[in-house]
Amino acid sequence: MRILIVEDEKKLAAYIKKGLEENHFAVDVSYDGEDGLFALNSSEYDLVILDILLPGKNGLEILKEARKNGMNMPILLLTAKDAIEDKVRGLDLGADDYLAKPFSFIELMARVRALIRRGKVSFQTQLTVADLTLDIAAHRLYQNGQPIDLTNKEFALLEFFMRNLNTILTRTQIIEHVWDYSFDSLANVIDVFVNRLRNKIDRDRTPKLIHTIKGVGYIMKEGGL
Numbered sequence: 001m002r003i004l005i006v007e008d009e010k011k012l013a014a015y016i017k018k019g020l021e022e023n024h025f026a027v028d029v030s031y032d033g034e035d036g037l038f039a040l041n042s043s044e045y046d047l048v049i050l051d052i053l054l055p056g057k058n059g060l061e062i063l064k065e066a067r068k069n070g071m072n073m074p075i076l077l078l079t080a081k082d083a084i085e086d087k088v089r090g091l092d093l094g095a096d097d098y099l100a101k102p103f104s105f106i107e108l109m110a111r112v113r114a115l116i117r118r119g120k121v122s123f124q125t126q127l128t129v130a131d132l133t134l135d136i137a138a139h140r141l142y143q144n145g146q147p148i149d150l151t152n153k154e155f156a157l158l159e160f161f162m163r164n165l166n167t168i169l170t171r172t173q174i175i176e177h178v179w180d181y182s183f184d185s186l187a188n189v190i191d192v193f194v195n196r197l198r199n200k201i202d203r204d205r206t207p208k209l210i211h212t213i214k215g216v217g218y219i220m221k222e223g224g225l
Helices: 011-022 034-043 057-070 085-094 105-118 152-163 171-179 187-201
Strands: 002-006 027-029 046-051 075-079 097-100 128-129 132-135 140-143 146-148 212-213 215-219
Touching: 002 034, 011 105, 027 034, 027 152, 027 171, 027 212, 034 057, 046 152, 046 215, 057 075, 057 085, 075 085, 085 097, 097 215, 105 128, 105 140, 128 140, 132 152, 152 171, 152 187, 152 215, 171 187, 171 215, 187 212
Parallel strands: 002 027, 002 046, 046 075, 075 097
Antiparallel strands: 128 132, 132 140, 140 146, 212 215
């Protein structure tokens, strides 16, 4: 499950991101309104944690535009302690919940879980490709019903492939989404992890699921290239 954090306080964003990743969420971070809106328009997210006071576009503007464009994922607003008008306006614009600063991570996680349980949107808690079933909530992979052990990075990599089935993914995209770096010094590391993943899910399979696109990256595709 992928979450977008839009928060200009970098220490707070890092604190939230670390806690969510420890709870097996994939997390992207944007530090201003324009970048946050670009991320929303460029990728698919299951939940958004959105600060109201942002440089560029503020959180309420992003919320309004997201709902106008038909984005119906749950949105949790982060507000100043006494910003009653912002809370009311945010809920009127389509926010699902709000949390006043300062807050504990335990409270944030409780609200995230509540939004997920509420089931306002259809969450993809399981991804299926061929004979593979990835259980996002349980953080487990099954092949024909049999469990396969994955490391955290292998799990995140496979989830990214499965969510982008039939789409060519560049090494840069994989780095940014799985390793959270914005440069390509990890290209060789990606190849190592892809090979490990292939050994676990593709070794005895014909045709393969994961294919190399020479000079570009990889694609997960059923039925071969």
